[in-house]
Amino acid sequence: xxxxxxxxxxxxxxxxxxxxxxxxxxxxxxxxxxxxxxxxxxxxxxxxxxxxxxxxxxxxxxxxxxxxxxxxxxxxxxxxxxxxxxxxxxxxxxxxxxxxxxxxxxxxxxxxxxxxxxxxxxxxxxxxxxxxxxxxxxxxxxxxxxxxxxxxxxxxxxxxxxxxxxxxxxxxxxxxxxxxxxxxxxxxxxxxxxxxxxxxxxxxxxxxxxxxxxxxxxxxxxxxxxxxxxxxxxxxxxxxxxxxxxxxxxxxxxxxxxxxxxxxxxxxxxxxxxx
Amino acid sequence: xxxxxxxxxxxxxxxxxxxxxxxxxxxxxxxxxxxxxxxxxxxxxxxxxxxxxxxxxxxxxxxxxxxxxxxxxxxxxxxxxxxxxxxxxxxxxxxxxxxxxxxxxxxxxxxxxxxxxxxxxxxxxxxxxxxxxxxxxxxxxxxxxxxxxxxxxxxxxxxxxxxxxxxxxxxxxxxxxxxx
Numbered sequence: 190x191x192x193x194x195x196x197x198x199x200x201x202x203x204x205x206x207x208x209x210x211x212x213x214x215x216x217x218x219x220x221x222x223x224x225x226x227x228x229x230x231x232x233x234x235x236x237x238x239x240x241x242x243x244x245x246x247x248x249x250x251x252x253x254x255x256x257x258x259x260x261x262x263x264x265x266x267x268x269x270x271x272x273x274x275x276x277x278x279x280x281x282x283x284x285x286x287x288x289x290x291x292x293x294x295x296x297x298x299x300x301x302x303x304x305x306x307x308x309x310x311x312x313x314x315x316x317x318x319x320x321x322x323x324x325x326x327x328x329x330x331x332x333x334x335x336x337x338x339x340x341x342x343x344x345x346x347x348x349x350x351x352x353x354x355x356x357x358x359x360x361x362x363x364x365x366x367x368x369x370x371x372x373x374x375x376x377x378x379x380x381x382x383x384x385x386x387x388x389x390x391x392x393x394x395x396x397x398x399x400x401x402x403x404x405x406x407x408x409x410x411x412x413x414x415x416x417x418x419x420x421x422x423x424x425x426x427x428x429x430x431x432x433x434x435x436x437x438x439x440x441x442x443x444x445x446x447x448x449x450x451x452x453x454x455x456x457x458x459x460x461x462x463x464x
Numbered sequence: 465x466x467x468x469x470x471x472x473x474x475x476x477x478x479x480x481x482x483x484x485x486x487x488x489x490x491x492x493x494x495x496x497x498x499x500x501x502x503x504x505x506x507x508x509x510x511x512x513x514x515x516x517x518x519x520x521x522x523x524x525x526x527x528x529x530x531x532x533x534x535x536x537x538x539x540x541x542x543x544x545x546x547x548x549x550x551x552x553x554x555x556x557x558x559x560x561x562x563x564x565x566x567x568x569x570x571x572x573x574x575x576x577x578x579x580x581x582x583x584x585x586x587x588x589x590x591x592x593x594x595x596x597x598x599x600x601x602x603x604x605x606x607x608x609x610x611x612x613x614x615x616x617x618x619x620x621x622x623x624x625x626x627x628x629x630x631x632x633x634x635x636x637x638x639x640x641x642x643x644x
Binding site for chain 2: 192193194197198200201202203204205206207208209210213214216217218220221222224225
């Protein structure tokens, strides 16, 4: 550099020979070596540092996913459970609500309406057959009826479009798809008795507009009537009771009135029906 | 420095071996105290090591190193309650004349002793210079930096550095005149 005299510069360089202490050199070089080794440890430590939060996050995601799945699956599971578990829990109740839901239609058809009167001859034949099968119903509780019962139970879940078969006919193929067969077999005698009761109810419903009900089927009739109560208005029900009284079927009228009062305990029943 | 940044530890040792003396003397001349020079020297190299991972060669390494040293020195002075004064009147230039060291006389041992005494006198004269002039001289002599680089480090213009250097040289020469 021209601003500094070269001779002065040379003199300075000859006189300037100091350096840092050896301990300082060692400390700085050690720090430099440590810094070179740091990046690898940093990479490992960053993984270790993020491992715990990542694990917690993954656990949370899995837990939330399971919760959503369970919540989504629950309604179907509950429905299946209800369909399969309710009948054994209520042995004294009518066999199934689905079968019963079909019965009011049959009852309506067989009732004292115009349509029922038009089908009077056929209804009379059916009533005769059903009365015969109803008499056989108590005996059907024997194990001999068990296969037919196990077939009948699955129909509970199937959409009932018409009155159930009145005899121990072979089961429809679609009914065999129900997995509750084993349970139905386990309680075969019990279900056989229930089936007989159901069939008696159907017969009784069909006979509402015609033949007099048989005594063993009286208790079984109440369940369909209760189902009818759910489906029809109180006024229509009372009108039917009034017709029964008018036809001189006082016992049936009294039973239906009792059912009506169970279903509508706060409803004011007209005087003419109470007499 | 790039090699060291990329993980070559030996590259730092080469770098350190090259600049350990000049940087240490820069601090030693500026502080006049070995203990403070040690502290500042170590601190600067620790900063270099710490900044190695993000080092980008935006300037010559020497300029970068001595800029760190300059900043550290300013901090040190401020901590000590001192502000480096610039005694140069603006526009005034230093005396531009050539330094003529004393001619060797007598035997070789005598000459060597005289050179040592001349060196001591030079260091004493250097110590008497204002900080900014001394810094310009040290950056030029120890760092081998150009006027522009020194100006960049000091944060002043090139002509200012040129003036500081001329004044510094003139004063040193005057101090050594008695040895002629």
